[in-house]
Amino acid sequence: MAGRGRVSGSGVVALCLLFVSLVACGGRSAADGAAADVQRTLHRRAAAVLDRDRAAFERTGAPSWFGNLAAVPLAHWSYRLTALHRTGDRATADAELRYRLEGYDHAPVTVGRTLGLSRQDDGRWYVDSDRPARKSAQQLWDQGEVLVVRGAHSLVMGVGQSREALRGYADLADRAVPAVSGAWGTRWPRRVVVLVPGSLEAMARLLGSPASSYRGIAAVTTGETGAPARAPADRITVNPDAYGLLGPLGRQVVLTHETTHVATRADTNAATPMWLSEGYADWVGYRGSGRTPAQTAPELARAVREGRVPDRLPDDEDFGFSGDASRLARAYESGWTACRLIAERWGEAGLGEFYRAVGAHGKRAGAVREAMRTVLGTTPEEFTAQWRDHLRDRLG
Structure with missing residues (x-):
């Protein structure tokens, strides 16, 4: 009789046969x-x-x-x-x-x-x-045959678009890249990837969100905030329905705005408020356009003329698309005017330094206050008062 803890040879075979559907013996x-x-x-x-x-x-x-x-x-x-x-x-x-x-x-x-x-x-x-x-989310090739157009600084990929239309996007992106470098500097890849799906609904499927989240939004940039140098390239995804309603200047501003997000991504993180990230991107987008403040910020100008001067810079929640297009426009225009004020009083280099200093803080609490103290020599309260005076002077 086999001792305790031992199994005879025939027992091993039996066990293997018993469990062969689950485990191959040995x-x-x-x-x-x-x-x-x-x-x-x-x-x-x-x-x-x-x-x-x-x-x-x-x-x-x-x-x-x-x-x-x-x-x-x-x-x-x-x-x-x-x-x-x-x-x-x-x-x-x-x-x-x-x-x-x-x-x-x-x-x-x-x-x-x-x-x-x-x-x-x-x-x-x-x-x-x-x-x-x-x-x-879907990938672009899940939606159909991908056409590709290469620019000097851009790779444009589209589905349901003509090659001529994609060439137009590449031309705009190729103008955006040096414009962004002229404001932000050249320490970024200086190349952009632009995705152009066939419709708003197709755009939403690429972003994995409901179409209602992007109705009226001409383009969105996706990427990893605070990303290291070795990371996937950001993607600028276009809403062709909204983009198609824009004129030549509007289309260029949109591509330059989104390209600015690509350039600033490594210095953008949880510390960066949306009024600064979106305002800076708009400031670069409109830089050199020759448009007056009232032309660039019509909703905010209307509010100021009616005596409704904002008492604070917009919160992140103000940039959510809730169906109130005027409220969303005022949030973007408020960020733009705040960045424009910094560029005017502290210089364009000062604006860029302020942006980087906020991101270097790493967390939201105290980031803007510390950057305003060290870079601009002011406080958020003093700056807000200056900004409100700036709105009355330029938009009133």
């Missing part, structure tokens, strides 16, 4: 084996995308959006399987897609994807569907 679990097989399929799929090899891609799964990527300049594309939910020869996989745009992204963009798979007769797993994960 080897890996069946679940681990399936996951490894799926990961290999995803490696082959990623290699096919980078090699532009449609036949190899189709051997891993349905063609899906492969053709939509043909013009997109990719330097990296990979999948990392994070979970596998298998039922027999069918499975659903959660994965991280990491991709990098050649010449623009210093690090890969990471997005969540959900893949439907089936196991074929040869034992390989085949991708039947590849879509954004739940709560993850």
